Amino acid sequence: MASTSNVQILPSSSDLSSPISESPWEYEVFLSFRGEDTRYTFTERLYEALVEKGIVTFKDDEDLEIGKPISPELICAIKKSRMAVVVLSRNYASSTxxxxxxxxxxxxxKESGMKIFPILYHEDPSNVRHQRETFADAFVEHDKRYKDNMKKAQGWRDALTKVANHSVYSLKDG
Known part of the structure; x- marks a missing residue:
């Protein structure tokens, strides 16, 4: 089950300046994260802070089956969100x-002007941008698994590179 806040009035800021009831968006923020890495730690605290500020936020709370395709409901939530906060953690790229x-x-x-805010959670920006270390390992596995559909794996690589090339916030220990 997904978690969302029911608060309708947002704090004033340049990106989140109007009440959601007056906009085409159902959610101000869609959180994308690797559950096993950050669900009960960083992402949960981030979600709580956004909701506390009155920001209507979508966070998928379901533990997902490996290899299961993305649900139509999740695609709909992404499309109905003004901004995506992508928490790029150690095992993010291992999750299809x-x-x-x-x-x-x-x-x-590209299509609706969604804003994106990538957060590197204990990751080196160059490892994500250039898909090294755990990101490289993940794509070796994807290439094996999807050898008959390399276009799919290449699309994932391209999307990851684009996100990593945005201005990113890097969160490290200490």
């Missing part, structure tokens, strides 16, 4: 679900 979300987010950036 996360990568499918990223492709949908990238489409919304």
């Amino acid at each position: 679900w996360c990568l499918q979300e990223l492709v949908e987010i990238d489409k919304c950036v």
Whole structure:
């Protein structure tokens, strides 16, 4: 089940300046994250802080089955969000679900002007941008698994590179 806040009036800021009831968006923020890495730590605290500020936020709370395709409801939530906050963590790229979300987010950036705010959670920006270390390992596995559909894996790579090339916020230990 997904978590959303029911608060309708947003704080004033340049990106989130009008009440959601007056906009075409159902959510101000869509959170994309790798559950096993950050669900009960950073992402949960981020979600709570956004809701406390009155920002209507979508966070998928379901533990997902490996290999299961992205649900139509999740695609709809992405399309109905003004901004995506993407928490890029160690195992993000190993999740085909996360990568499918990223492709949908990238489409919304192009088609509807969605804003994107990537957060590198304990990751080096160059490892994400250039898909090294755990990101490289993940794509080796995707290439094996999707050898008959390399276009899919390449689409995931491209979406990850685009997101990582945005201005990113890097959150590290200490």
